[in-house]
Each structure stands twice: as structure tokens, then as C-alpha cells.
Amino acid sequence: MTASEKTENTRVSLTYAKGRNINDPDLDPVSRKPLEQASGTSIFDPVLCELAYTWFCPKGGMVLDPFAGGSVRGIVASKLGRRYLGVDLRAEQIEANYVQAARICAEPLPEWRQGDSRELDRIAEDVEADFVFTCPPYADLEVYSDDPADISTMDYPEFLAAYRTIVARACALLRDDRFAMYVVGDVRGPDGTYRNLVSDTIAAFHDAGLRLYNEAILVTSVGSLPIRAGKQFSTSRKLGKTHQNCLVFLKGDAKKATLACGEVEVAFPEGIEEGAVEPA
Numbered sequence: 001m002t003a004s005e006k007t008e009n010t011r012v013s014l015t016y017a018k019g020r021n022i023n024d025p026d027l028d029p030v031s032r033k034p035l036e037q038a039s040g041t042s043i044f045d046p047v048l049c050e051l052a053y054t055w056f057c058p059k060g061g062m063v064l065d066p067f068a069g070g071s072v073r074g075i076v077a078s079k080l081g082r083r084y085l086g087v088d089l090r091a092e093q094i095e096a097n098y099v100q101a102a103r104i105c106a107e108p109l110p111e112w113r114q115g116d117s118r119e120l121d122r123i124a125e126d127v128e129a130d131f132v133f134t135c136p137p138y139a140d141l142e143v144y145s146d147d148p149a150d151i152s153t154m155d156y157p158e159f160l161a162a163y164r165t166i167v168a169r170a171c172a173l174l175r176d177d178r179f180a181m182y183v184v185g186d187v188r189g190p191d192g193t194y195r196n197l198v199s200d201t202i203a204a205f206h207d208a209g210l211r212l213y214n215e216a217i218l219v220t221s222v223g224s225l226p227i228r229a230g231k232q233f234s235t236s237r238k239l240g241k242t243h244q245n246c247l248v249f250l251k252g253d254a255k256k257a258t259l260a261c262g263e264v265e266v267a268f269p270e271g272i273e274e275g276a277v278e279p280a
């Protein structure tokens, strides 16, 4: 198969996914594992997803996700009445996403397209996004396939060039006066020092004409870190990391972007009225 055939934008229709001969609907159609275990990658946090859409994406708005991976961001978008287009290189992941969405979602149904997001201007040319939202490969921390177009297979300088192209293309498809959110975590290079992926992401957005507007820390599950961290710390002084960075960028005017997103429910502590405390 040629590279261009591999990256050709083939839509896998929901009808196709629904119509597949799936003997057991709880099994992933690709791996035949239970759906919960089928994803070869980490699962995106659905609560973070709900907050991101509620706070930063207009109701009924269009979400563009250039590194879709699993189905979570698409399914939560649908449940919250947002339209969603996810692009990913891996056709088998897209198929699995459609099968899951067919079981869970009603209108607006999420859509996934297969292709290399460096060609997002072609793959998503019909899209005017109200929110760019993704979780990119953290360099080569998880390698998703052996496709040479998969940026997780690239060395860091090549990764960064491709990554910056994809950020620029996604931002070009974002309407003015809207937000974008990337969830990223830094990774270490071969000498043990950090690559600086978070700063590189901010620089890529700045070069695409957006500005960093919010940063929030996602505290990730500690898991087996306490077991691993002690040895690692005593032999190398590396601290164990249990967080990822949620970077929110602004395209255009903050007031207009906020207005477009509509009202959000903010709970004030008992006895404190809205507006009673001056913002810092």
C-alpha cells in the first residue's frame, strides 16, 4: 500500500459499523477483546471532556480533534449536543469508535475520518470549528502504529515539525473568537532531561496566531508510581510525574469567545453572592 493510499481520507460510515456481523456486541470488532480493554492507548478522561465542552465550546458547536484516538471525546461531545469530527491515522481505531458510538450515541452522531492530520486542510476542508480539542501523542511515549506518518514514530525534531503543522492547520479551521484546548504531558529524552513539549505546544499555538489563555493541571492516577518513584529518585533524582497540562488557547477576542460559549453554572459558597468578591 502506498503512503498516499494509507492516508487517503476514507470515511467509515456509521451504517457500515452498525451493519457489521458482530457476534458479540461487547467485543471490540478489531481486537475481539472486551470493549473496555480493547484500546491500545490510554483512555481519555470523560469528566475532563465534559468540563472542556461545557466551559469552552458553544452548545451545538463543532469540535475538531486532530488526534482522535479512542471514542471518548466524540461520544461525550454527542451526549452534550456538540458536533464532533475526529481525525486519526488508524482505520481500525476509527472502526471501533463507530461501533461504540452506534451503541451509545443519538444525534448529533460523532464523525471520524481516517487520514494524516498534516493534511487537515484537505481532510476537514468543509469544517468551521468552534472548538479544537485533542490529546496528541506525547512524542514517542506511546507508539500507536508502525505507519511512518504516525508522529509517535518520529524522532523529536521531525515529530515537532509535523506537530506544528497539525496545530497550524487545526487553528486555521477554528472560527475567530473561539477557544482551543490541548491536553499534553512532558516527556523525557534519552539523556533524562525533559523535551519541553508543553512549551513547544504553546510556541506552536502562538505561531498559529493564538494566545495561551488558561492552564489547568490534570492530576492523573498515582497507580504504581509510589513503587517505581523511590528507586528512580534515589538513582537519578527524577521526580515521579502524576500530572498532565490542560492548555487553553484563545483565537480572537476573549469576551466574544466567552459569549459564544454561553452561560455556565457557577456554584458560589453559601452566603457569598455573585460579584461580592473582586476577581484577583
Ligand SMILES: C[S@@+](CC[C@H](N)C(=O)[O-])C[C@H]1O[C@@H](n2cnc3c(N)ncnc32)[C@H](O)[C@@H]1O
Binding pocket: 041, 042, 043, 044, 066, 067, 068, 069, 070, 071, 087, 088, 089, 090, 093, 115, 116, 117, 118, 135, 136, 137, 138, 144, 145, 149, 150, 151, 152
Ligand atoms: C494521544 S493518542 C490518543 C489517545 C489518547 N489517550 C486519547 O484517547 O485521547 C494520539 C493519536 O494520534 C494518532 N496520530 C498519530 N499521528 C497522527 C497523524 N499524523 N495524523 C492523525 N493522527 C495521528 C494516533 O494514531 C493516536 O491515536
